[in-house]
Amino acid sequence: MAALLRSARLLKCSPAVLLQVFGNSRHVSAAGRLYSEAVGTTRAGLCVQTVPGRLNYGVVPEQSGLVKDEPSVAVRSKQAQQFDWALAKLDSSVRRTGRVTKTLLLRIFHDICRTGYPSGNQALLLLRSCGSLLPEVPLAERVELSQQIWDKLQELGTTYDVSHYNALLKTYLQNEFRFSPTDFLAKMESANVQPNRVTYQRLIAAYCEVGDIEGASTILGFMKSKDLPITEAVFNSLVTGHARAGDMDSAEGILSVMKSAGIEPGPDTYLSLLNVYAEKGDIAKIKQTLETVENADILLMDRDLMQVVFSLTKASHQQHVPEIVERMRHERGYVPDAMNLCLSLITHGHEETAFSVLKSFTGLLVESQTSDSPDLGNFFLRHCANMDKPVENIVGFCKDLKDSGLHSSPLQFTLQCALEAKKTGMAVELMRSMKEEGLPLRPHYFCPLFTHYQKDKNIPGTLQALRAMQELGVASDFDTFSIYILPSFPSVDSARTSLKVIVLDMSYLLDCSIFVVLVLQKLPLCIYMTINVFIESRKCQIGSSLLFAENVAYFLYNLIDSLNETEVHSKEEQIREYFGLLKNMVCWQTLKHSIVNRSVCLLNRICLGPQQIAIHNGLEGKLSFLEKTLAELKAEGKPASSTLKKVITVLCSEERLERALELKTQYETDMTPAAYATLINLCCRHDNAEEALKLKMELARKDSEATLDAQKYVALVRVLSKHGKLEEAIDMLKEMKEKDVQLRESTIGLLTLTMNTAAMKGDANTIRRLQETIFTLGLAKPSSNLCSPLISCYLESENYAGAFDATVEVQKQYNQMPKIHDLICGLVENGDAELLQKVMEFLSQERGEMMMLYDLYFAFLQTGRYKEARKIIETPGLRARPTRVQWFAEKCIAAQQVSVSLVYHLSLMCWKETNDWQKAEATWMKMQEENLAPRERTLRLLADILKNNDKEVPFEVPESLTPSMNSLFSLCSEDIDSAVELLESFYIQNTENQKSSISFVFRKVLDANNDAVLDKLSAMAERLCNHFASYRAATDLFLIYLDTGRTEEAKFLLQVPSLSNQDIHSIFIPVQAAKIKALSELIPDFTEKENIFSHLVKCYGLDKDFSSAKALYERMQVEGVKADELTLKRLAQLYKEAGATVPFEEPPESFRFYADKLNKQRSESMEPADN
16 A cells, blocks of 8 residues: 555555555445535535525536627726735735625625626635635525625626636535535536646545545546646545544544655644544544644644634534643734634534633733723624624623623623614613613613614514613603604604504603604794693603603703794793702703703803802812812721722823822822722833832732732833843742732733833843743743743844844743744845854754755745745755745735735746746645635736646636737826836736837836836836846836936936846847947946947947947957957957958857857856855
8 A cells, every 4th residue: 555655746546545544434325425414514514504595515607607808908907906906905804804704895796896897816806705714604605605706707707717616616615515526527527627636636625524435536536547646635635534434543544644655744634633533522632633743843823723623612522622722822813813713603603612712812802902991802792793692691791701801891882783783682682681780771772773663664663662662661862752763653643643552651752752843843832832831741740760851851952952042031930940840850960961062051050050060070070079088088087998099090090190199198098909009000001110119018018918910010020120120020020929820811921022122122131030030930831922032132233143042042941943034034134144054054953954944935035035035945855834834924914025925926936937837837726725816917927837838728818918008108197006017017027038128118207207107117127126136127217217318317226236237238138339338438337348348249240330349349458358259259250241350269159159158157157156
């Protein structure tokens, strides 16, 4: 068996032999397993969901879309712009949250459809967003959405190639959609689309997800017949397939088969194994596998462990979830990934497990809180409401969040979500829970419901909401009746009849509301009648709730606001009498709070004295009241500790440190540990180390057992170490250990921040002391984040030798190697080859040569050394490390430096140089596997590689815009950025073709004196030189500068670092002799005169100018410039054609021989020197 598989890359063994490795597989019929709905899946699966209204298996529609005319250049340009816009929107969403919303996706879909000519790239982008990027959308809805997109874009004329079918397959797998792989292949065949390796891999995955080993064997047979390689992805699927078929021995044996085939199991393979163990609930095997992974130096990301959590939960083994969560390292991007895990679990009906995951990373969320009122878990509560989770569960989550201090008002927020989602039943139940908790219920809580019912003219819904208000004891106010309720009815009489039946105790308000509506409509009613109506109404309402006064207040506001001052003064006595009656009925402040605008001033003047107006005037009033109470308590000799704590809390919330310290001194005997803790924290926030330490010592003297929380201890450590009180800071850490204060992730993050502050000051000693204390006491385990400040300390001052020594120190002491990428990048940019060599040797020894090469490769990419990066990636035997590539891509994207698509584009440029179509095709396959939507320039580059090797291009090649390039000039005046992007794409695609030029575009811009466009074109030329080694744009622009007399601009362009002397010869290729002379005058100190002279000789030869050539040769002799053999050959020809004696020995070979020789020499001279 192993002998059959010993070929490292191309496996040509029998699929059946490969699949049946160990033991006996328990097979049932392929159809039975394929269509069984009893199979539970944890990863992207096959047989869990069916879409209502569809057959039991998915069928890809035939390509029978409308045949449309070929889109114009303008439309194609618009497509490219729109693709970039859509990509940017989706990329921004994924970068921030790790997901996209259905609303955003539909918006982009509809915008694309409106153009009438959706491109293939746009279709890929949309299809690839219909899977796991939509964790808030149920699986069936995702499938419906993907089918809708597929059908509509096909109808609009989009041509689908194999990449689109692969994207649809991926969507099916991620959404656990049941479909027939054989029918899928048949539909591809009918559409004349040939499957590729990715297609077969995903079809194998589909069979394996349901344990159909026979079906997978059939697909493997197709691959064997087409001589396709069996990759790691296939083996990973087989691990799942055997396990789902009940044959765990064969599943585990796949790893041995891989090794015998020369394929080392990677992170994805072990993740597949972990997931099948999770489905079995075998936590012992999971732990054993994780240990194996760690010992093999294989990196499993937090995102991988989250898949294990998902698999455990779906298989009803959620009791093991905490053990997996504890192993997560909280890497960059952990929070959005964990949030998406929670959303997926809620969507699948596992909100309890989702909540436990949420509680595990709330400490990280605390760090991002900027408000005094915490609102952690909003995303969780909103999704629970949207998914109609049981109210009792939601209420339990809310109680837990509030009790933990993570959310200040979770029930109110969830109520808001339910109301926005128009979930009346849930909203009413939540309000009932709020009432039980003693939380106030307001009439406006029902406004979203009434708005919805009013819009639909849904009178029963309006009455239902009113009944709910009545049941909950919420009295409707005037605004609710007049704005939201009455307009739902066809007439006033209809409203009166319907409402009086169910709201008997609101009949008064109904009459008042109708009456006010009439008043506001300016009907000729006597004001005296208005007041009398209220007085009579009051007689019927004495003893009713405080909300009655609020309703009356709203009425009064509308009434008074509609009258002028003359009318008010004419009835002032009646108004005063009525307000007097109200004061006897209700708390005046309740009424006063409800009356606003100019009626407030009027009523205050009429009814309130000046002293009363100043009372209850916001926070100042509250503080004044508390301080007065505090003084009275102290004077009376009564306990004042509680009041003092309240005063200090208010002062701290207002950041009034000085006043708080004054009160502390004045009432020191009444200070409690809680008051001290609050004040200590305020001192730390104000960076006052002296007072913070003084207060801490006072607290210790008063109560030696008093313990601060972890956040306040770490705040003390930070402020003390920052101000040179290192020993005191270390004492705080020791006290934390003595009093068993546990550090959460958020406080560990603050410790990192503390040491980073020291790093910015270059204080390595402080960092070392703090690290040693933290790790020795066991307050936290050594981690990359906690160890990184020491390295940063040296990197900040560009002391790379010190940074390297610190790296070695940290690796030996704590087995961590942080900031190694930054160190290598610094050395590359600094050009310190000797120290770089030492670092590489150290990395090779500690992490292996393979990882060392990747570190160097990423550093070259990061610093723009693309040629050197290509050399690394071409190293024989260098194996692909997807996790490392993913790490670098995510790092670059997070820093907005290099995009993933650029990394792949650079790889393709590398394979074009080496003419390696197999590696180029493998890169294309990898892009499909990772669901990346390539840009048009990448597709054209790949197409060129395949065509040059007489290989079929498996996709529609986007047309180059070169024939219509005249349109760019008109674009420049309207959409400069798009025009520059198209130009840049043109130059990148024609890097090797020095004859391709569109200098006329530059000429037109210069003739139009368009400086704004010219600046962008200059920046583009510099960018092409530095990042893509493409010098044609700089050449075109430089020559036009010479032609138009812009010598200063030409000089500036020659200062581009990448446009070095060794590449300057490319400028001479299409240039006339006069321009070369102008260039030599422009750069009098140009060192490569032989380049100038050789190109001048070439120009004289083309012009048959023997006299100029002879004079030039004599000048070369005088200046001691040695001519190359090709130049001598050209000179000899001119001498002979003029009938003159050749004054030197003519080179004997042909012109082609010397031209090839010269090109080879130049090519070799451009290669980087070995270390």
